[in-house]
Amino acid sequence: MLDLLNDLLWGKLLIAVLLILGVWFTLASRFVQFRYFASMFRILGSSQAFKRDPNGHLSSFQALVLSVAGRVGGGNIAGVAVAIALGGPGAVFWMWVVGLMGMATSYFECTLAQTYKKAEPDGTYRGGPAYYIARGLGEKWKWLAVVYSALLLITFGFGFTALQSYAVATSVEDAFGVPAYYTGIALALVVGLIIFGGVKRIAKISEVLVPIMALGYIGITAVVLALNVSEIPAALSLIVKSAFGLEPAIGGGIGAAILMGVKRGLFSNEAGLGSAPNVAAVAYVPHPANQGIVQSFSVFIDTIILCSCTALIILLSGAYDPASAGTQGGVALTQMALADHVGEWGRMFVSVALLLFGFSTILYNYYLGENSLNFFSEENQSLFNAFRVAIICLCCGGAIMNLGTVFAFADVTMGLLALANLVALALLFKTGLRVMKDYDQQRANGVKVPVFDADKFADLNIDKNAWKAEAPQPDAEPQGEFAKAN
Template identity: 80%
Template sequence: MLDLINDLLWGKVLITLLLAVGIGFTLASRFVQFRHFGRMFRILGAGHAFKRDKHGHLSSFQALLLSVAGRVGGGNIAGVAVAITLGGPGAIFWMWVVGLMGMATSYLECTLAQAYKTAQPDGTYRGGPAYYIVHGLGQRWHWLAALYSVLLLVTFGFGFTALQSYAVATSFNDAFGVPVVYSGIGMALVVGLIVFGGIKRIARVTEVLVPVMALGYILIALVVLGLNFARIPEAILLIVNSAFGLEQAVGGGIGAAIMMGVKRGLFSNEAGLGSAPNVAAVAYVPHPANQGIVQAFSVFIDTLIICSATALIILLSGAYDPAAGVDIGGVALTQTALADHVGEWGRSFVSVALLLFGFSTILYNYYLGENSLNFFSEGNVTLFNAFRVAIIGLCTWGALTDLGTVFAFADVTMGLLAVANLVGLIMLFKPGLRIMRDYDEQLRAGIPHPVFDAARFSDLNIDPAAWDIEPEDRQRLEQERAASLATN
């Protein structure tokens, strides 16, 4: 039954909705993910000015790293290998296409999450799909927001936390012989120390962990590319030709390539699932579109950079024969491919990378669960502490348990989660475009860092307290605006 529901959700309903939103908003926004690609880097530079400020806000850069911690995970290592095994090299091309369209979806959902965020007494913010559904669509849609929050808690807060613990513990056991019980207990202790510190401590940990794990994985990929520099054009040509049936695509031809590329791309970058907006909403930025642009870059990092790195490691190795296919899949294929390039230590490297990716994802999953609880009982410390204890228990239990049924159930709840979010996004297309145009108009007027005036959007039911920019930051932004206008 779970398999049938998954096939319906992921094979038909979700692919149609996700592509419709991604392509639809790409066209309606005049390709916003490409128009503002250069601004992604300028915004991150400006975000550093707010980093760990005295008011306790999280910067745009910290929120980016927290979302990357969730997006970048097993899908980047094992998922890419599965796509190539079942869909052939052409699946990677369609994964790229989905990633580029998903950047627009992520822009929309994260801009809305910022616009509809609510201010908290401790100086942080809360937001996400549940918040933009109930505030953007009105109380009559409260049931959809509540349903989304329950699904978020069950899927990420509970299900995927246990699954990540299982993946990390078993991978470490395979690579180094560490008993899963020790890995589970060790992970539970470390996670407990972090999550009891709240979102600010999680952000500080991911600020260190995510660059180390992502840059380390990209670095080893660059080493592989350097060792096989002359064959890179051949690998890219194989990907493109296979995508259009010009080469044999192992696993069922062009249809399989498209299906696996779309499914693995969507699963990896999470654009449209509504998970990243929960994190995007916590950032302190002058305009909602800032975080929309930055989170679009998060999808680019996940799919266009890290997934591509895994694909090239596999396709340039002796472990993959495009004519015969492969007898192994998942993380084992990635491990075998890297070992073929750099020696047996490559297997251990993949296991360590999976450990870091999985650990950071557990922290991310915890925050998503906490945010869903906050929607029902705002600021309830007792409830949060009970959830933190549950997360610690799940880390240990997940490492010791066969989670096949849990995984299938979580796939169903994640599919329903995405449907709830995508319905909300479709109905909030107009507010999303309106906020984007406000940002674009200020840029055209010569304002280097547009500022969001909540009073101009009072009809959207936005919390004005969440847009009360600190006096020193407002003064600095106004000085930059005056200087730019004078120059122009």
């Protein structure tokens, strides 16, 4: 039954929906992910991106690294290897397509999450697909918000936490000979110390850990590229040709390349799943589009940069054999490939990278689960503490579990999660476009830092308390709610 549902969701339905909506969002927004590509760096380079306001809201940068912590995980190391093994090198091309189109999808889902975010009594924000479904689509769609929250809890809060623990523990065991249950216990202890501090502590850990692990992985890839510089054009050509069936069948042919590319691409960058908006909503930003632009960049980091790093490490190595790749495990293939380039310490590097990626993803998964619980029962600390204990148990137990069925089940729930979110995005696209045009208009009028004026959107069910400014903006003349507060 799980195989049948997986085939229906991933083999037919989601591929069509993801690509159609990705192209629609890209064209209707006049290629927003490319128009504002330079702005991604400008926003992140401004003082506003790192600003911590008096109420202790997360900064735009903290929200970015927290979402990157979730997007960057086993999918970047093991997932890419699995895609190449089963779909051939052409799967990487379709991962790129999903990533580039997903940048537009991520822009709109994170912009909507910011628009419909809710102010909490403790000075933080809550938001995400469940919130923009309930507030944006109205009472008759409340059922979809409930379904989405339940799927988010099951998929990320429970399923993917166990899977990440298993991936980390088995990788450490292969590389260092440490029994999986020891790694599980250690992981549970460290994760427990962090998650009991809430999202602010998770963000503080992530803003240090994520740049280190991402730059370290990019650095080792740069070494590999330097050692194989003459082979890079051939590897890129193989990726493109295989994507369109212009090479002898590698993996499962063009159909498998598209299937594995789309499936692993979405699994890795999560654009359209609605997971990242849960984090994007907590940031303190002057305009929803700011966080949409920043979160679009996180998809680029994940898919176009980090997934490409793994792909090139594999395809440039002597360890990759198209005839037997399908029998090689994901992590094992990446480990063998890097060891072929730099020696046996490459296996340990992959294990350490997977440990850091998996650890950051578990923290992210915890917050998604907490946010889904909050939708059902606001700020229920007893419920949160029970969930934290469950996460600690999953970190420990997941390391030694046989997770074949869990993985298949998580694939199904992830597909349903994406479907629910994509339906909501299609229905709320006009609202997202309206918010984007407000940002565009302010930029066209010379406003350096566009500011969201909730009064201009009085017809929308927006929580105005979430858009009251506590401090004037240092980069521009105050506008809208910011001006009224100052």
